[in-house]
Amino acid sequence: MKTMTKKPEILAPAGTLEKLKIAIRYGADAVYIGGNRFGLRSRAGNFSYDEMKEGVDFAKKHHAKVYVAANMVTHEGDEEGAGEFFRTLRDIGINAVIVSDPALIEICAIEAEGLPIHLSTQASATNYETLNFWQQEGLERVVLAREVSMEEIKEIRQNTDVEIEAFIHGAMCISYSGRCTLSNHMSNRDANRGGCSQSCRWKYDLFEIPRPGEQTSVLAGDPVEDFSMSAVDMSMIRHIPDLVENGVDSLKIEGRMKSIHYVSTVSNVYRKAIDTYCRDPENYIFKQEWENELWKVAQRELASGFYYGTPTENEQLFGKRRKIPAYAFVGQVLEYNAETQIATIQQRNNFGVGDVVEFYGPGFTHTYQTIEQLWDEEDVPIERAPKAMMIVKMKVNTPVKPFDIMRKRK
Amino acid sequence: MIEIIATAESVEQAKALVATDVDTLYIGEDAFGLRLPKSFSRNEITEIIKIAHEQNKQVSVAVNAIMHNDRIKTVVPYLQFLQEVGADSVTIGDPGVIHLLQTHGINLPFIYDAQTLVTSAKHINFWAKRGAVGAVLAREIMYEELKSIGTKVTVPVEVQVYGATCIHHSKRPLVENYYNYTKEHKPNTNALYISEPKKPETHYSIYEDINGTHVFNTNDINLFPHLDKLVEIGLTRWKLDGVFTRGKDYVEIARLFAKAKQMLLDDKWTQEQMEQLNEQLMQHHPKERTLDEGFFLKDPSEVQ
The missing domain is CATH 3.20.20.70 (Aldolase class I)
Known part of the structure; x- marks a missing residue:
């Protein structure tokens, strides 16, 4: 082999x-x-x-x-x-x-x-x-x-x-990296010194100048699509x-x-x-x-x-964009007790009982579950974990490990 | 010593430019050089070099493209051709070309020109130590910085004093992609412009060629009113770019710079003279295009 x-x-x-x-x-x-x-x-x-x-x-x-x-x-x-x-x-x-x-x-x-x-x-x-x-x-x-x-x-x-x-x-970058100073000229922000204003992603008119002082837009599409370089x-x-x-x-x-x-x-x-x-x-x-x-x-x-x-x-980004499923990072596993099947989790975004969550971890492990039981640090049952970085405990259906991340669809 | 370097769009225009006291013609073919008014054949390049040399003028050839493998394979014969026909110098922006020039023992002086990236004296001196006989400064450099650069560089540097300035170079065909998306025909012209959202008065030129898509600043550069300041700080290699200023008008503008050069050398440059000649310059500048001094008068702290 x-x-x-x-x-x-x-x-x-x-x-x-x-x-x-x-x-x-x-x-x-x-x-x-x-x-x-x-x-x-x-x-x-x-x-x-x-x-x-x-x-x-x-x-x-x-x-x-x-x-x-x-x-x-x-x-x-x-x-x-x-x-x-x-x-x-x-x-x-x-x-x-x-x-x-x-x-x-x-x-x-x-x-x-x-x-x-x-x-x-x-x-x-x-x-x-x-x-x-x-x-x-x-x-x-x-x-x-x-x-x-x-x-x-x-x-x-x-x-x-x-x-x-x-x-x-x-x-x-849509340009050759380093060969774009749109941001310097349009926003006084130096693209090559960390200030890029991403002007390429703006929406522009596209036109001809048939005679000095006159502009004829040549934007196209139905509905009319702005010109962009995104x-x-x-x-x-x-x-x-x-x-x-x-x-x-x-x-x-x-x-x-x-x-x-x-x-x-x-x-x-x-x-x-x-x-x-x-x-x-x-x-x-x-x-x-x-x-x-x-x-x-x-x-x-x-x-x-x-x-x-x-x-x-x-x-390139034109027209209506396909909806990207947005997931939120809601918690990180600190500990897991295999006997009790209780995971200790540090909150990173609001979550609570009834939410469907996904755990993933190093090694490409993935598990899904609905949250059924949740306690605060003093083992008092709670419905939601609203406070930033608060420590909570929850019952998990399949084993997890420290540093696993819990995410939830927004 | 003041040197005026001007692009040329035809053999005829090259002849006319040589007659105006321009010192150096800047030409090339677009497989190797960026954003030239015309892509010349090798016969034309040979002819222009002959015309220039007969009048004791020089010719510099643009070899400043970003080369992919296909071009890097064909650039050596091109450089050998340029050496044979007596090109006085080449501009180079891709270190691979410098490497080839040296490993093949091609005897062509080179001027470092990586466009937007050439922003400090120390950068230029790096290339000087590796054989560059000059460098072309980025357009996004302010007077205060130019002053400092002038005192530190070990080789002469070129400053663009007139013409359109490229502010975006993409390898993608951005205009073609747009029309393909909208399923309509691309207008049969290279004279297209874009304007910023909520700034309809802006008019950035945009066009495509074999090197990709190029966007130019809304205002072309004109440093005619500031030539005396450039002389003071010792930056006296002045480049004129005719990519959007064509025919006789461009020749007339070159003539005005040549005249300014002579007056500055003879110590006859006055504010009144400058204003009068600058007025003439504006008459020859394309009516649909606007001019300003670029980044020259900006304060370095303004752009971060």
């Missing part, structure tokens, strides 16, 4: 320390986080050095890695302090930094020797010679542009041995064999701003799919339930980006 000895890494986003731990518990081999500076997510939860240290310690215990995104495109003066920043990261034990700006790459290489550098997708690397260039510069890995196709990845793999990372899930999200769950067989070293999930619910679900699904494939590639079958699971935390329609051809109108 054939087995894949080289499994690609699953790389998950972690906006906070809690998300970092959850991502790793739910199957991520590595996580990427942001520091207080030099990142592209000024509004995402960013890590202090102390939090990074705790994250690194946790990751090491679980044989996982932590990368820091420092993928800002610097303007004059922005690079100040970068040397110390990178040195501190290295000394904390961060496994690599994700950088796109050559100014920062140079500072990191010179001032924080020994800290591996990954080229960010922000640099739009789309061919093997570019990868060879960066490898020669000492970079360990290149994150490919989202515009690269599967055929191109195959060819890139044959022509370079630098590590390749590719996006497999999440939201995507991409649907990416999901490669149906194409795991291609990603593994073509030698992608790291499979990246987008979303440092996303919730615990999202990060746990997506990491869990890809962990399951990749383990299933690598254990027995010849008998691998894609399971619809994996995609259904991803759909529970989706924000937009899902498609395969540029991997199998240039995206058409079907990979």
Whole structure:
């Protein structure tokens, strides 16, 4: 029986320390986080050095890695302090930094020797010679542009041995990453320094100017559809064999701003799919339930980006959108007593007796039940759990385990 | 030394531009260069280089596209061709092309041009250390930043002083996708515009070509009123982009910049002269398009 000895890494986003731990518990081999500076997510939860240290310690215990995104495109003066920043990261034990700006790459290489550098997708690397260039510069890995196709990845793999990372899930820029300043010009917010106002997703008029001062709208459709440049999200769950067989070293999930619910679900699904494939590639079958699971935390329609051809109108958001089933993260299991079948749960959103809930956990376990009995911390029966983070106990029909997550359809 | 670099849309226009005292022509073919007024054949490129060199002018060729594998495979013969016919320099934005230029020992000076990404002196100096003889600055840079860049760069940098400025480059055919969705025919024109929600006065040009879809800022750049400030801070490689300003009007605008250059060099530049010439410039600018100074006058703290 054939087995894949080289499994690609699953790389998950972690906006906070809690998300970092959850991502790793739910199957991520590595996580990427942001520091207080030099990142592209000024509004995402960013890590202090102390939090990074705790994250690194946790990751090491679980044989996982932590990368820091420092993928800002610097303007004059922005690079100040970068040397110390990178040195501190290295000394904390961060496994690599994700950088796109050559100014920062140079500072990191010179001032924080020994800290591996990954080229960010922000640099739009789309061919093997570019990868060879960066490898020669000492970079360990290149994150490919989202515009690269599967055929191109195959060819890139044959022509370079630098590590390749590719996006497999999440939201995507409709432009070549880094080559869009709509936000700078329309909102005075620098897209390449963490301020992107997502102007591409706005609704625009589209027109001709037949004579100066005159505008003739050429919007079309019935009803008339506004012009927009909004991409649907990416999901490669149906194409795991291609990603593994073509030698992608790291499979990246987008979303440092996303919730615990999202990060746990997506990491869990890809962990399951990749383990299933690598254990027995010849008998691998894609399971619809994996995609259904991803759909529970989706924000937009899902498609395969540029991997199998240039995206058409079907990979853009036009017209009425299909309703996405919305699920809420309502609780996390802290303890489970097998004798009494009582689970201790930390509340994360309102729930109560009569609600249908689903438990899922690391290893892709899933159980469903209607809540029948609920007690507060003092064992007083209650109907609902309304208070944020309150500790409750409930009777469960099937065993659960600590860190399992309880969700409920909204 | 002030250098005026101007795009050209035809062999005829190239001749006219050379006669106006433009120093360098900027041309190319769109399989390798981005957003050019015309994609020239190799014969035309050869001819334009010959015309320019006869008048002691230079030709720089755009090789600044984002290259996928198919292009990276054909770029070496293209670079060898450009070397043979005597191109004076090329612009490059993809590090893979720089890698090939060097591993193939092709003797062509290159100017680093990764468009929106070229925003600091340290970034430019990185490429200078790797052989770049110049760099093209992003359009989103303010005067205060330019000033700092001017003192720190180790190679000369180009500033766009006139013309349309690209603010979005997608590999997707965004206009075609829109019309496919609506099941109607795409208008038979490349002169389309979009306007922001609730800002009907805006008119961002949008078009598609083999490199994808390109959106341009609502106002074209005109730094004519600020040329003296550029001279003061030592940024004297000025690029004119004619992607939306065509024919003789563009040549006339180039002539005005060449005149400004001479007056600045001769120390004869006055506010009055500037205003008078700038007025002429506006007469030649396409009537459906508007001009402003781009990010030049913004305060760095305004854009975060």
